[in-house]
Amino acid sequence: MTNVKVKEEFRQMIVDGGNTMVSQGMTVGTWGNLSIRDTETGLIYIKPSGMPYHEITQNDVVVMNSSFEVIWGHRKPSIEFNLHISIMNARKDVHTVIHTHPIYSSAFAVTGLEIPGISEDFVQIVGDKVINCAYSLPGTPELARNVVEGLGDRNAVLIPNHGTVCVGADMESALKISHVVEKSAHIYILAKIIGTPQVISDEDMDAMQFFARNYYGQGK
Ligand SMILES: [Zn+2]
8 A cells, every 4th residue: 555646635525525415415324425536646536335424534435446456445445336436447538426316316217217308407517318227236247337338428327226326527527417417307307297398409409518518618
């Protein structure tokens, strides 16, 4: 563990990001997990397994490399470390992965329905829609493969009967994406109750994504 450049600021981002997930109602207890990659060293900081977010301190965060090895820390990493690292290995534009168990998105995850592109913020920063990946048990390498495949080049994917995975270039973006996915799921369900939700056309989605990529720097 010598000569490893582990940074306090990244460990703190895992602590703070986890507390934000809980305060936004995206998960409860010890469920869900999050990770962030330091682009300078390539090291990945991840939540420790089975600890409530409010108890996690900088010293509990686990640091891993892209070969799925723990290189720093005295805790066991989240059981979903395969999923986090597999996404970062597949997506060079992704440096933060957030896995949550939010209520409205989970309604789509238990029915196998996709969340369509019905609002501007969703289309700009998440993608044209959010689909369900193939089902597999939590914590398995198979789930990691299914999530990477289901995610594709979008910034979120649903895990059947489980929850969501949202990704971003940094912690702030990933938290925002996570929030927008859940908000869109909520809006869609409410809209279905009072009427027929109108999905944004492919042409307008392209225009919004072009705008976001070129003017906001939020491209995928
Ligand atoms: Zn989970």
